[in-house]
Amino acid sequence: MPKTPVTLVTGFLGSGKTTLISRLLAHPDMGETAVIVNELGEVGIDHHLLRRVDERTVLLNSGCVCCTLRGDLADELRDLDSRRTRGEIPDFRRVVVETTGLADPAPIVYTLAAEPVVRHHFELDGIVATVDALNGLVEPESVKQAAVADVVVVTKADVADPDDAVERVRALNPGADVVEASFGEIEPARLFGRPRRDPRDFPADGHVHEGGIASFCLFLDEPVDWTAFGIWLTMLLQARGSDLLRVKGLLNVGGEGPLLLNGVQHVVHPPEHLPAWPDGDRRSRLVFIGRGLERGEVERSLLAFNRAGN
Amino acid sequence: MCGLCGVLLSEHWAEESGGRRARGFRVVLLNRVLSHYGLSLSDWAGSVYTLRDRKGRSAVVTDIGMLWAEAEKLAGRPLDPLDPGLLAALA
Numbered sequence: 001m002p003k004t005p006v007t008l009v010t011g012f013l014g015s016g017k018t019t020l021i022s023r024l025l026a027h028p029d030m031g032e033t034a035v036i037v038n039e040l041g042e043v044g045i046d047h048h049l050l051r052r053v054d055e056r057t058v059l060l061n062s063g064c065v066c067c068t069l070r071g072d073l074a075d076e077l078r079d080l081d082s083r084r085t086r087g088e089i090p091d092f093r094r095v096v097v098e099t100t101g102l103a104d105p106a107p108i109v110y111t112l113a114a115e116p117v118v119r120h121h122f123e124l125d126g127i128v129a130t131v132d133a134l135n136g137l138v139e140p141e142s143v144k145q146a147a148v149a150d151v152v153v154v155t156k157a158d159v160a161d162p163d164d165a166v167e168r169v170r171a172l173n174p175g176a177d178v179v180e181a182s183f184g185e186i187e188p189a190r191l192f193g194r195p196r197r198d199p200r201d202f203p204a205d206g207h208v209h210e211g212g213i214a215s216f217c218l219f220l221d222e223p224v225d226w227t228a229f230g231i232w233l234t235m236l237l238q239a240r241g242s243d244l245l246r247v248k249g250l251l252n253v254g255g256e257g258p259l260l261l262n263g264v265q266h267v268v269h270p271p272e273h274l275p276a277w278p279d280g281d282r283r284s285r286l287v288f289i290g291r292g293l294e295r296g297e298v299e300r301s302l303l304a305f306n307r308a309g310n
Numbered sequence: 311m312c313g314l315c316g317v318l319l320s321e322h323w324a325e326e327s328g329g330r331r332a333r334g335f336r337v338v339l340l341n342r343v344l345s346h347y348g349l350s351l352s353d354w355a356g357s358v359y360t361l362r363d364r365k366g367r368s369a370v371v372t373d374i375g376m377l378w379a380e381a382e383k384l385a386g387r388p389l390d391p392l393d394p395g396l397l398a399a400l401a
Contacts, residue, residue, distance in 0.1 A: 227336050230324025230374065231343065232391055238378035239390040268323045297392050304397040309339055 003123040006077075006095045007192055008108055011130030012142035013101030016155035016184060020130055021098055023184030030188050034092040036076050070111040073097065074118050081121045094192065095122065102141050105129075105148050106265040113267050124269075126150035128191050131169055133162040133180075143172065147213055147245045147289045148264050151177045151191055158182035174215055175248045175287050213245065216295040218302065220284040224251045226259070228309025232302055233268070241266045243293060249286035250274075261286070322373040330356060336374070346399045347385040351377070 011017040021037075024030055083089045097108065105127055112124045129142075129149035133156045137143045146152050152169045154162045157180040169178050179190050229251065237244065245265060250258040257274040288298060325336070333353060340351050348364050361380055362368045369380040382389055390396070 227332055228339055231336065231339055234322075234324050234374050235343070235378055235389060235391040238382070239388060239392070270323050270326060301392045301397060304400045305391065308342055308400045 001121075003121060004081075004093065004095060005125035005193065006097060006112055006122050007125045008097050008099065008105055008127045009130070010099045010103060010105050010127060010145045010149070011101065011153075011155075012132070012135075012139050012145065015101070015130040015132040015135075015142065016153075016181075017098055017101070017130050019184040020128075020153060020155065020181065020186065021096060021184075024096075024186065024188055024191070027188050032091060032093045034080055034095045035098070036073065036095065037098045070107045073108060073111050074115045077118050077122055081117075094125070104141075105145060106267065109148075109264045110267045113269065125192060126194065127264075128153060130155050131165055132156050133160040133165045136165045137168055137172065143213055144245060146176070147173050147215075149173060149176050151179065151194070153186060153191070154178060154180045155184070156182065172213060172215060173246070173289055174217070175246070175289075212291050213289060214291075214293070215287065215289040216293075216298075218286045218288070218295065218299050220252070220286075220302070220306070222306065222310070223254050224284050225306055225309030226251070226253045228305045229253075229302075231309075232305035233263075236298075236301075237263075237266050237268075240290070240293065244288065244290040246289040247286060249284065251284045251286075252282050258282075258284070322375045324374050340374075340377070342400060343389075343391075343396065344381060346396050347381065347387070347389060349381055349384055 009017050009021055018037075021035065025033060025035065077095070080089070080092070080095070084091055099105065099108065109124060109127070111118060112122060113119055127149045128151045129145040130153045131137060131142060131146055133154050137146060146169050152173065154165045154169065156162075162180045166178050166180065169176065177190070177194070179186060233247070242265070244263075247261065247263045247268075249261045251261060251271075253259050255273060257276045260272040260274055262269045286302075288295075325333070333356060337351055337353050337359070344351055344361075350362050352360050352362075354360050354370070357372075359371050359373075359377065360368055361371055361377065361384060363384045367384060369384060371377045371380050378389060
């Protein structure tokens, strides 16, 4: 049975998450959606499966903050799946999880990737972050949410010019799709089940600081030794993982197609072999979003490890 | 999957493919890095690794995700891949 996609909707307090979800759920394409929210009653849709959770994190022995299991979410997902299997609730083909405005998305990503039962039945479809055009990226939480997102929805485009917020989000997270919305009006296809964006489209010079966070891209002309790369990235995640919010890229590991890499803080999704390169350019490309990481330093280190492997 | 908590998972993302040959090569490469910190690593029956320091202390690690935290404990200092001294040693 295919895994059920889970979309995480995050965004700072008052940035329009609930409005976005309410409008989306009213769309005819959004039937058979289970929704997990923090505040019952705000998402006023009664024909959907609606569950409430109290955000509850379980800190694991490693003491790593991002690698905490969201026990509440794991419990809800397991329960949804077993009740679906027993026929106690209608079948659903996707799950939308709304977080609180202050929630850190990383433990949720970790829960989906690591909890043994959950990861067998569910998979992360993507992270959607709402950023309000009026207030933009002011709070550290909203900067982090936008930095790790796959899609950023700039909301309240009716009350403030969204251009500034859109530009700042694009500079912060060159790997994300940025879309504008007023009153939560958006086509579900813009947010759910999207084809993975080719990291080669990312601009090379996304080097702008937002709340101490910078993004940059690295290109590698030489093929990547996968063993050396795995050693390098795991060591980097141990040393600098709390500052490395997102890493994403296409790697030339010598096969027919590239290897797609996607990580949120310490959590790296299983790398995926793509069948073919999108064009004749076979250089590896990696996008990093983090705090206090300097492009030249990271590049020198990666090249040194890669040469040790070759 | 998780760089630090790989112990929970069936197979660490960085060790997903390649079989015994890749595992052997990984141990060789890891030893080039770890020797800079006075540590060494050996494969134990293709299932776990044994990490040792020069004083004879050792730790068993299940995968590369766990390795770095244990290596930091044994070395008594952070292991940073951006450290120019380490990069010079790898050259």
